[in-house]
Amino acid sequence: xxxxxxxxxxxxxxxxxxxxxxxxxxxxxxxxxxxxxxxxxxxxxxxxxxxxxxxxxxxxxxxxxxxxxxxxxxxxxxxxxxxxxxxxxxxxxxxxxxxxxxxxxxxxxxxxxxxxxxxxxxxxxxxxxxxxxxxxxxxxxxxxxxxxxxxxxxxxxxxxxxxxxxxxxxxxxxxxxxxxxxxxxxxxxxxxxxxxxxxxxxxxxxxxxxxxxxxxxxxxxxxxxxxxxxxxxxxxxxxxxxxxxxxxxxxxxxxxxxxxxxxxx
Amino acid sequence: xxxxxxxxxxxxxxxxxxxxxxxxxxxxxxxxxxxxxxxxxxxxxxxxxxxxxxxxxxxxxxxxxxxxxxxxxxxxxxxxxxxxxxxxxxxxxxxxxxxxxxxxxxxxxxxxxxxxxxxxxxxxxxxxxxxxxxxxxxxxxxxxxxxxxxxxxxxxxxxxxxxxxxxxxxxxxxxxxxxxxxxxxxxxxxxxxxxxxxxxxxxxxxxxxxxxxxxxxxxxxxxx
Numbered sequence: 001x002x003x004x005x006x007x008x009x010x011x012x013x014x015x016x017x018x019x020x021x022x023x024x025x026x027x028x029x030x031x032x033x034x035x036x037x038x039x040x041x042x043x044x045x046x047x048x049x050x051x052x053x054x055x056x057x058x059x060x061x062x063x064x065x066x067x068x069x070x071x072x073x074x075x076x077x078x079x080x081x082x083x084x085x086x087x088x089x090x091x092x093x094x095x096x097x098x099x100x101x102x103x104x105x106x107x108x109x110x111x112x113x114x115x116x117x118x119x120x121x122x123x124x125x126x127x128x129x130x131x132x133x134x135x136x137x138x139x140x141x142x143x144x145x146x147x148x149x150x151x152x153x154x155x156x157x158x159x160x161x162x163x164x165x166x167x168x169x170x171x172x173x174x175x176x177x178x179x180x181x182x183x184x185x186x187x188x189x190x191x192x193x194x195x196x197x198x199x200x201x202x203x204x205x206x207x208x209x210x211x212x213x214x215x216x217x218x219x220x221x222x223x224x225x226x227x228x229x230x231x232x233x234x235x236x237x238x239x240x241x242x243x244x245x246x247x248x249x250x251x252x253x254x255x256x257x258x259x260x261x262x263x264x265x
Numbered sequence: 266x267x268x269x270x271x272x273x274x275x276x277x278x279x280x281x282x283x284x285x286x287x288x289x290x291x292x293x294x295x296x297x298x299x300x301x302x303x304x305x306x307x308x309x310x311x312x313x314x315x316x317x318x319x320x321x322x323x324x325x326x327x328x329x330x331x332x333x334x335x336x337x338x339x340x341x342x343x344x345x346x347x348x349x350x351x352x353x354x355x356x357x358x359x360x361x362x363x364x365x366x367x368x369x370x371x372x373x374x375x376x377x378x379x380x381x382x383x384x385x386x387x388x389x390x391x392x393x394x395x396x397x398x399x400x401x402x403x404x405x406x407x408x409x410x411x412x413x414x415x416x417x418x419x420x421x422x423x424x425x426x427x428x429x430x431x432x433x434x435x436x437x438x439x440x441x442x443x444x445x446x447x448x449x450x451x452x453x454x455x456x457x458x459x460x461x462x463x464x465x466x467x468x469x470x471x472x473x474x475x476x477x478x479x480x481x482x483x484x485x486x487x488x489x
Binding site: 098 | 422424425427428429430431432433434438442443446447449
């Protein structure tokens with residue numbers, strides 16, 4: 001079951017005064033502090049260009065911070081030599097077009113040299129996202145939503161503790177996005193992962209998250225944090241409830257202030 | 266609905282037949298015009314032989330021409346295979362080592378833009394004749410493979426490359442599991458061009474060899 005985000009458990013990973021300046025001089029992040037607590041569903045919300053994707057890439061180790069540090073919980077740090085137990089879902093499905101769905105999902109295990117035990121884990125991951133009958137299909141035969149499910153299955157196949165998602169549903173139509181939102185929440189509740197979800201949608205972030213971190217842009221920094229205390233499981237009833245609308249208004253106002261704070265003098 | 270489908274099927278069948286028949290019709294028309302031109306204009310055979318004379322000579326001299334054709338085609342195929350191996354091999358080498366790429370790529374380009382007609386006589390002096398002809402075919406054909414493969418290896422999806430990095434893929438894994446499969450369409454495109462160019466290289470070298478008084482390929486027979 002989802003942990004209480006306000007609990008004072010040691011963070012899985014903590015960004016301490018992290019800054020990132022790109023080679024072209026653009027300051028993407030400045031003094032960003034962010035704690036990710038075990039088992040929580042936290043969203044990074046902000047206008048495009050606020051560095052939220054950069055923050056996610058720094059957590060994943062795909063990008064090095066210019067200053068500041070990324071601190072992992074001791075248990076994670078102990079096996080830091082092995083590829084960190086992270087799953088990453090990109091904005092695009094990012095599948096290999098020449099490989100079947102099963103082969104795409106198997107990739108992380110293959111790269112880690114875990115072929116022998118792979119088949120059962122691939123089957124399990126595909127079953128979790130409801131794609132068992134499409135294992136031998138190629139990505140071009142799938143709809144946008146199914147490609148994204150494949151991408152999520154691939155992220156889950158190594159059984160990571162931490163799942164990083166970079167606007168994964170931004171390119172999908174609304175109906176598909178709502179369905180995947182529900183499926184993602186169900187996965188999160190049953191698997192007990194920690195999820196860091198980057199989005200620019202107020203509605204999506206309120207629907208999914210326990211905690212929303214609102215960011216300002218250029219330079220990217222935490223503007224404020226909001227807790228969404230609505231209970232799980234959340235479903236379509238929650239999506240149309242007054243509670244949901246109230247949270248959306250609150251988050252929208254915070255986002256507007258965050259944007260105003262940047263554009264002001 | 267089935268009526269519309271039947272109509273569609275009939276249309277694709279007609280389309281398929283036309284695709285074969287029309288080029289044949291154009292060929293026949295061309296041969297007829299050629300024959301008429303030769304007959305009406307009374308053009309002597311040493312300027313332009315008619316299609317009937319060409320065809321009968323092809324049959325009567327087949328022993329010589331057929332053997333020469335085989336030599337030229339063999340050279341072309343060998344040149345093509347060497348170009349495929351060399352082009353892909355060099356591109357992979359360049360991709361793995363930037364220093365080697367910086368050192369050698371300009372010379373690959375220079376080799377490409379130097380007219381093969383200018384190099385062929387020199388190669389014929391330095392190398393045995395058959396090797397020189399093969400070298401010419403290779404020089405002309407390998408560059409498109411090299412250029413296309415280089416482009417293909419660089420055109421890997423950035424997110425996929427990040428994914429491989431995230432899961433700690435080795436250089437070898439990145440090359441075999443990601444870069445080469447991603448580059449495959451580009452490589453095949455390069456090979457398609459190389460096939461035609463290899464023939465041109467072989468023929469040009471044979472012509473150069475023929476005028477030097479040696480040779481056995483088809484182009485040499487035509488020159489002599």
